[in-house]
Amino acid sequence: MTELEKRIKAKIPGEDTGIEIKHSLCAICSPAFHCGLDCYVKDGKIIKIEGSPDWPGSKGRVCTKGQSNRDYVYRPDRIQTPLKRVGARGEGKFEPISWDEALTIIAEKLNEVKAKYSAHSVAFYSGHCKWYRPILHRLCYSFGSVNFGTDDSTCFKANDIANKLTFGAGAGPNTPKANTFLGWNYGGYYAKHMSVAGVRALKERGGKVIIIDPRHTPAVKNLADLYLQIKPGTDGALALGMGKIIIDNNWIDADYIEKYVHGYEQYKALVQNYPLDKVCAITGLNADDIYEAARIYATNGPATVNFSGCTQTHHINGMQSTRAIHALIAITGNYDRPGGNVPGGVSYLHKNGGFTTREKEFRESLRPHDQLRIGETRFPIWDEYCDEFHAVDLIRQLEEGTPYPVKAFVGLGLNAKMLPESDRLLKAMADNLDFFVDADLFMTHSAKYADIVLPACSSLERGEMKAYEGGFLAYTSPVIEPQFESRSDVEWLCDLARKLDVDDELLKAGYEACCDWIIQDTGLTVADLKKSDMPVKVPTAKPANKPGTYLAGGCKTRSGKIEIYSEAIAAVDAKYGLNPLPDYQDPLYDQNDPEMVEKYPFNMVAGVRLPHTQHSRLHEAPWLRSLRPDPLCEINVEDAKRLGIQENDPVEISSPSGTIYAKAKVTHKFQPGTLMMIHGYTEANVNNLIVSTHLDPYSGYPGFKSARCTIRKYEEA
Numbered sequence: 243m244t245e246l247e248k249r250i251k252a253k254i255p256g257e258d259t260g261i262e263i264k265h266s267l268c269a270i271c272s273p274a275f276h277c278g279l280d281c282y283v284k285d286g287k288i289i290k291i292e293g294s295p296d297w298p299g300s301k302g303r304v305c306t307k308g309q310s311n312r313d314y315v316y317r318p319d320r321i322q323t324p325l326k327r328v329g330a331r332g333e334g335k336f337e338p339i340s341w342d343e344a345l346t347i348i349a350e351k352l353n354e355v356k357a358k359y360s361a362h363s364v365a366f367y368s369g370h371c372k373w374y375r376p377i378l379h380r381l382c383y384s385f386g387s388v389n390f391g392t393d394d395s396t397c398f399k400a401n402d403i404a405n406k407l408t409f410g411a412g413a414g415p416n417t418p419k420a421n422t423f424l425g426w427n428y429g430g431y432y433a434k435h436m437s438v439a440g441v442r443a444l445k446e447r448g449g450k451v452i453i454i455d456p457r458h459t460p461a462v463k464n465l466a467d468l469y470l471q472i473k474p475g476t477d478g479a480l481a482l483g484m485g486k487i488i489i490d491n492n493w494i495d496a497d498y499i500e501k502y503v504h505g506y507e508q509y510k511a512l513v514q515n516y517p518l519d520k521v522c523a524i525t526g527l528n529a530d531d532i533y534e535a536a537r538i539y540a541t542n543g544p545a546t547v548n549f550s551g552c553t554q555t556h557h558i559n560g561m562q563s564t565r566a567i568h569a570l571i572a573i574t575g576n577y578d579r580p581g582g583n584v585p586g587g588v589s590y591l592h593k594n595g596g597f598t599t600r601e602k603e604f605r606e607s608l609r610p611h612d613q614l615r616i617g618e619t620r621f622p623i624w625d626e627y628c629d630e631f632h633a634v635d636l637i638r639q640l641e642e643g644t645p646y647p648v649k650a651f652v653g654l655g656l657n658a659k660m661l662p663e664s665d666r667l668l669k670a671m672a673d674n675l676d677f678f679v680d681a682d683l684f685m686t687h688s689a690k691y692a693d694i695v696l697p698a699c700s701s702l703e704r705g706e707m708k709a710y711e712g713g714f715l716a717y718t719s720p721v722i723e724p725q726f727e728s729r730s731d732v733e734w735l736c737d738l739a740r741k742l743d744v745d746d747e748l749l750k751a752g753y754e755a756c757c758d759w760i761i762q763d764t765g766l767t768v769a770d771l772k773k774s775d776m777p778v779k780v781p782t783a784k785p786a787n788k789p790g791t792y793l794a795g796g797c798k799t800r801s802g803k804i805e806i807y808s809e810a811i812a813a814v815d816a817k818y819g820l821n822p823l824p825d826y827q828d829p830l831y832d833q834n835d836p837e838m839v840e841k842y843p844f845n846m847v848a849g850v851r852l853p854h855t856q857h858s859r860l861h862e863a864p865w866l867r868s869l870r871p872d873p874l875c876e877i878n879v880e881d882a883k884r885l886g887i888q889e890n891d892p893v894e895i896s897s898p899s900g901t902i903y904a905k906a907k908v909t910h911k912f913q914p915g916t917l918m919m920i921h922g923y924t925e926a927n928v929n930n931l932i933v934s935t936h937l938d939p940y941s942g943y944p945g946f947k948s949a950r951c952t953i954r955k956y957e958e959a
């Protein structure tokens with residue numbers, strides 16, 4: 243009996259259950275997780291999902307979202323066949339067509355736009371899904387377009403860029419060796435459930451946990467020794483204020499600064515502008531707590547800082563605030579030190595397995611250089627550090643047609659709902675695109691605007707390659723047949739490469755051949771990986787570099803040191819008005835316009851995470867939707883009382899860019915003046931409230947977490 247058969251026997255006693263347990267992975271949330279699954283399959287149907295105990299990383303754990311995979315895969319609104327639009331854009335009227343017909347039309351239309359305008363007028367875009375990206379990215383370049391873009395324009399990338407500016411490398415928390423965990427924007431259980439065990443262990447061995455979050459979450463309740471309930475978007479001022487306290491008390495690591503830090507004297511002068519009383523006024527915090535946070539972080543080392551996936555950078559001052567937090571790490575000598583923040587690499591698709599692949603080469607070697615990418619001239623820092631167009635600038639380029647028109651769009655999981663002023667973006671697409679194709683599992687609001695809609699299958703219906711920590715690579719097998727006529731994206735993308743007859747034999751050879759090329763240095767092939775239904779150990783994988791080895795070789799920054807003063811920012815043309823030092827700016831726009839302040843007195847934090855939602859994907863999964871059936875706008879008790887709003891009252895929420903409707907949820911978990919909503923609902927799309935010009939000039943990111951709004955009780959006529 244094999245190990246697997248033994249497990250099935252142990253789990254399901256009896257002889258002929260007809261149930262098989264098959265391994266796969268959950269691709270619903272961030273690529274940093276993608277937990278291993280045991281899928282119970284009977285008669286070709288998934289009947290139950292559990293965490294897979296031996297899977298690297300997750301080791302049997304699976305969250306509420308992962309548990310809902312069966313509900314997700316069998317959602318009744320799955321797109322069943324390729325579709326051709328027969329109604330107006332957005333109307334949702336389509337007729338089924340065959341895959342061959344769909345791909346023929348797509349190839350013809352893309353070539354038409356290429357001939358009439360240029361290949362660059364075709365934009366290729368991916369939503370949150372990462373697994374097919376190397377193929378899509380390469381197809382974009384093989385076709386001749388510079389415009390490959392993704393949700394990176396709103397997700398972790400700004401963090402990554404800030405890290406590269408300051409440290410020249412990553413800055414992940416090294417919690418296992420830390421004595422202090424500074425949980426900046428740390429929601430833990432909600433968005434980063436896999437990190438909680440490490441923080442809990444630190445606490446159990448006597449370490450200190452500080453959490454800085456406007457919202458009182460279970461992480462605060464269960465883990466925090468010190469909690470700072472900060473006003474949203476004022477983190478940069480807090481960091482500079484803490485820097486001043488650390489310097490004034492001489493808690494700095496002077497030798498380390500001397501050896502490794504660039505711009506310390508300028509920074510020391512800058513923080514003089516942030517005395518404690520001023521910082522208290524900006525952040526809404528009290529002086530003792532700020533002082534204590536600075537003292538613990540600087541004196542109870544090694545200390546590590548949590549950086550949120552995206553929250554810190556969802557403010558128009560976000561990248562500078564992140565760099566202001568970096569400065570604390572630098573002056574206390576906590577970078578590249580065990581228990582501090584440490585550099586890390588990527589093996590494949592955002593995952594570090596301790597080995598190298600040729601992913602970057604695979605996607606970038608064919609990049610054209612004869613045109614500017616969307617957003618290139620607007621966000622120079624973004625452009626220097628990211629090999630993608632800026633999706634946030636798409637709305638402008640569509641509307642203005644400059645520096646050249648965008649005329650066709652190939653979207654995989656495009657969700658206008660996730661970008662600012664979504665309805666305006668969809669209108670700009672409807673009005674200006676000659677052709678729009680979208681592939682998705684579900685008929686989304688955005689897909690209704692497409693000319694051709696393609697049915698994609700889920701991770702449980704396909705095979706995909708994935709890296710895991712500890713030196714593992716996996717190539718999964720489908721657990722069930724693809725539903726209806728849905729297909730794996732990489733299959734149809736490679737078919738499209740053949741139809742377009744791009745000059746790229748590797749892409750035309752198919753996904754597995756591409757994977758083999760990418761992993762050629764690992765000592766493994768796809769055939770080797772496919773022999774196992776579990777991740778396979780990579781022979782060339784090495785243990786992670788010991789902290790302390792990076793700085794000695796010089797940082798990968800312009801000065802070779804940790805740059806509090808960024809030479810890369812200093813090199814940007816003065817017309818952009820960027821500051822090489824991480825100074826603070828108010829997160830709300832038009833702060834000096836009394837009319838605006840009076841009309842929109844609230845600060846909306848749009849897109850907080852909850853355990854049962856993943857962006858837009860799970861709002862329609864019945865089991866999870868039942869946990870929160872209506873889109874809710876959370877409002878503080880005192881504000882609600884003042885405005886005569888009670889729990890579950892219908893409310894109207896407006897900003898300078900739009901109005902939406904939801905129900906009120908009255909809370910004491912954050913301070914007055916703030917509103918919070920989950921994003922991704924079609925019927926209450928909070929991103930219609932996010933002004934599309936309200937952007938961080940360094941990253942180009944929208945101010946999702948600091949948007950001017952007003953709210954009132956809504957009486958239906």
Ligand SMILES: Nc1nc2c(c(=O)[nH]1)N[C@H]1C(S)=C(S)[C@@H](COP(=O)(O)OP(=O)(O)OC[C@H]3O[C@@H](n4cnc5c(=O)[nH]c(N)nc54)[C@H](O)[C@@H]3O)O[C@H]1N2
Pocket residue numbers: 368369370371393396397398552556654655656657659660661681682683684686698699700701731848849850856857858859921922928929946
């Ligand atoms: N207000 C606000 N807006 C935000 C954020 C916020 O915090 N606040 N967060 C931002 C962040 S961090 C992110 S990452 C983005 C996420 O934004 P999106 O990437 O738009 O988010 P999802 O809802 O996950 O949408 C992905 C789409 O891909 C589809 N899909 C899933 N699997 C596949 C597949 O295998 N193939 C294909 N073809 N399609 C698939 C899903 O059905 C869904 O429609 O949102 C950003 N927008």
Ligand SMILES: Nc1nc2c(c(=O)[nH]1)N[C@H]1C(S)=C(S)[C@@H](COP(=O)(O)OP(=O)(O)OC[C@H]3O[C@@H](n4cnc5c(=O)[nH]c(N)nc54)[C@H](O)[C@@H]3O)O[C@H]1N2
Pocket residue numbers: 271272370397398426427428429430432433434454455456457459472473474475476477549550551552553554847849850851852853854855856857947
């Ligand atoms: N359940 C669930 N998990 C997810 C996702 C999801 O949609 N659902 N999305 C995934 C993705 S794509 C991403 S990018 C990551 C995002 O990961 P994170 O950025 O960590 O996500 P959040 O939980 O939104 O934010 C963390 C905490 O920051 C707090 N916060 C909000 N505004 C501020 C502020 O101005 N200052 C401070 N100090 N704190 C603030 C929030 O209240 C929250 O508790 O999450 C990933 N995990």
Ligand SMILES: [Mo]
Pocket residue numbers: 396397398551552
């Ligand atoms: Mo994200």
